[in-house]
Amino acid sequence: MEHGMPDDATVRAALALAVRAPSVHNTQPWRWRIGDRTIHLYLDPTRALPATDPDQRDMLLSCGAALHHFSVASTALGWSTIVHRLPDPEDPNHLAAIELVRNHPTPIDVALSEAITRRQTDRRRYGSWPIPPGHRGLLVERAGALGAILRPVADRARDRLIETTRAAAAQHAQDPEYLFELTIWSGRHSTSDGVPTRNTPSPRPKDELPARKFAGGELVDTAEQPDAAQLLVLGTSADDRVSRLRAGEALSAVLLTATNIGLATCALTEALEIPELRRQVRVGVLDDSAYPQVIVRFGWAPTSAPPLPETPRRTVDEVLDRFEIRR
Numbered sequence: 001m002e003h004g005m006p007d008d009a010t011v012r013a014a015l016a017l018a019v020r021a022p023s024v025h026n027t028q029p030w031r032w033r034i035g036d037r038t039i040h041l042y043l044d045p046t047r048a049l050p051a052t053d054p055d056q057r058d059m060l061l062s063c064g065a066a067l068h069h070f071s072v073a074s075t076a077l078g079w080s081t082i083v084h085r086l087p088d089p090e091d092p093n094h095l096a097a098i099e100l101v102r103n104h105p106t107p108i109d110v111a112l113s114e115a116i117t118r119r120q121t122d123r124r125r126y127g128s129w130p131i132p133p134g135h136r137g138l139l140v141e142r143a144g145a146l147g148a149i150l151r152p153v154a155d156r157a158r159d160r161l162i163e164t165t166r167a168a169a170a171q172h173a174q175d176p177e178y179l180f181e182l183t184i185w186s187g188r189h190s191t192s193d194g195v196p197t198r199n200t201p202s203p204r205p206k207d208e209l210p211a212r213k214f215a216g217g218e219l220v221d222t223a224e225q226p227d228a229a230q231l232l233v234l235g236t237s238a239d240d241r242v243s244r245l246r247a248g249e250a251l252s253a254v255l256l257t258a259t260n261i262g263l264a265t266c267a268l269t270e271a272l273e274i275p276e277l278r279r280q281v282r283v284g285v286l287d288d289s290a291y292p293q294v295i296v297r298f299g300w301a302p303t304s305a306p307p308l309p310e311t312p313r314r315t316v317d318e319v320l321d322r323f324e325i326r327r
């Protein structure tokens with residue numbers, strides 16, 4: 001194995017794709033550092049959402065997605081990754097130290113990396129064309145390869161998940177601190193973070209699965225039928241920080257794979273941000289066999305749907321710490 005360090009342009013190219021990762025409220029809660037032989041990922045506590053995400057689970061998922069995006073991009077650029085998760089017991093925010101090894105990317109590696117710039121959160125209604133079981137099976141397999149459980153949710157379990165999401169939306173609507181954070185981080189027009197109004201459809205009170213009530217609502221929803229999205233719950237067998245980080249990596253794999261097969265996706269965590277409701281999802285949807293980490297809506301965007309506007313990101317320079325560390 002040829003360990004090493006790619007040139008600066010290659011590292012920056014991989015980081016430029018890593019920052020396209022999805023994150024809760026588009027907070028982009030990550031910082032990156034470049035060492036002599038290793039790339040380091042840190043959680044950025046200044047971007048926390050204490051009322052929405054008090055135990056930083058959504059933040060860890062977001063950073064896990066960025067970590068997986070980095071690995072996918074780097075592999076496609078000819079450097080596979082060896083990831084050491086939570087390498088420093090003295091610093092819980094040091095999420096990963098990443099070693100790089102020369103490789104020859106496969107066409108699948110390249111295709112997955114190409115999906116990064118095409119993947120977007122699609123909050124519109126999805127069409128009712130059937131989804132081949134093989135598509136769902138592939139998503140389940142990709143999550144499983146990264147140590148997560150991806151459970152398709154139907155029938156009574158789906159009803160329970162919808163009920164729980166409704167209960168979360170109702171509780172959040174009465175929580176001034178949650179609403180304050182949501183207002184700060186959404187309804188945006190021209191910043192490099194937060195959820196822009198152009199990516200948020202106007203409220204649809206009749207939908208059975210309530211969407212998070214971001215401020216704004218300029219995205220035109222062309223679907224005339226009720227939403228036919230299918231639901232998945234991604235879970236893990238443990239619920240510690242490393243499991244949550246890994247769940248974010250698996251989320252990234254699921255979203256990029258879905259993008260590659262043409263499916264629209266939207267991650268949802270509102271129902272899991274309230275401990276008692278999260279417990280209900282664990283028991284009522286996952287049969288008490290795994291800890292739910294994130295819900296994924298997926299389906300076909302209507303053929304009449306125009307391309308989604310891109311959500312903004314901070315640049316690599318804005319998330320890269322200036323000093324180098326010698327490790």
Ligand SMILES: Cc1cc2nc3c(=O)[nH]c(=O)nc-3n(C[C@H](O)[C@H](O)[C@H](O)COP(=O)(O)O)c2cc1C
Pocket residue numbers: 020021022023024025026058059061062065119120121122123194195211212266267268269270294311
């Ligand atoms: C952990 C996590 C939780 C999220 N929760 C929600 C949610 O509850 N509702 C929603 O509409 N989008 C949710 N998202 C999607 C983000 O808002 C989205 O990734 C971000 O705005 C960037 O947009 P993009 O995914 O189109 O690049 C979540 C994403 C992550 C990673």
